[in-house]
Amino acid sequence: MVLELPSRRPKRADARRNFDALVAAARDAFADQGAHVSLEDVARRAGVSIATLYRNFPTREDLVAEVHRDEVEALCRAADDVADLEPWEAFAAWLERFAEYIGTKQAFSEALNRTTEGFQACRRAMREAGEPLLRRAQEAGAARPEATIDDVLRLISGVCAVEYVDEAQRRRVFGFALAGLRGR
Template structure:
């Protein structure tokens, strides 16, 4: 890809800033036309840079998702597999619950790079935890991500401290993925 002209780079940066603010305020369904207006560009410019809403969500949340993936890799290298997975799921849940719009950006779709990044990172932890018999064998990374995003989306519009509610609900879900006692 060739470097962008200065005006194109400025438009891109303004769109990212406007989208970040809009998603934080209104969630992932924020008006694309309003984002373009806030960035001081037309809708055509927004769509030239971001051909879909998902492409814009990917751009806005890429850095945050990358940090979560890095944490997963670090945990996979050192921590006990079962607790490592739990630590990462709690970190993911807390981050998604506190970042409005991020849960929607993790929903599976073919053009969702954020989702693909999280799946790869989480699967590394899950594979290790499964090998250590720290999670039930039928648990998949898609199951875990569905739980985290569903919980985050469920509390996103709740009044009050949705982070603690998300953490409580995620704790219940995490308890359910551990192997059942014999007998």
């Protein structure tokens, strides 16, 4: 279920290389330093001028939106990757991928609540990717029947958007959340 979200990616090969380098550099910079990293640092990491960055992304939000779109498309593809697993295992594996997305991309946890059309499209894509997995787990009796995909995404976002003492604690808390979603 690859969902194509609107992208500003250029058609020309050289411009596309610069664009892709900027997105990759921004993803790394956001993961290292948060969404407020200097745009000059992003351009330097990508090996392009700041003018090239601004030509592709006139505002910081444009850059954050493109990186976010790219991450959401990967998350949507992950739903296909787990589709052959048993219903609960597929749903839990996709939620683990969603948790990684939230936990390592703090720059995007705020973005999930923004109201711009691009961010809304990303939220819809995540719901559309996870909904069939939840429904399948519910039909198998493996997930709580009253849970909605919006409930689940908010729960996992809340669990993962905080700092933990260590990775073991994060995994325990995530496990508690999963246990709460299991069917009775």
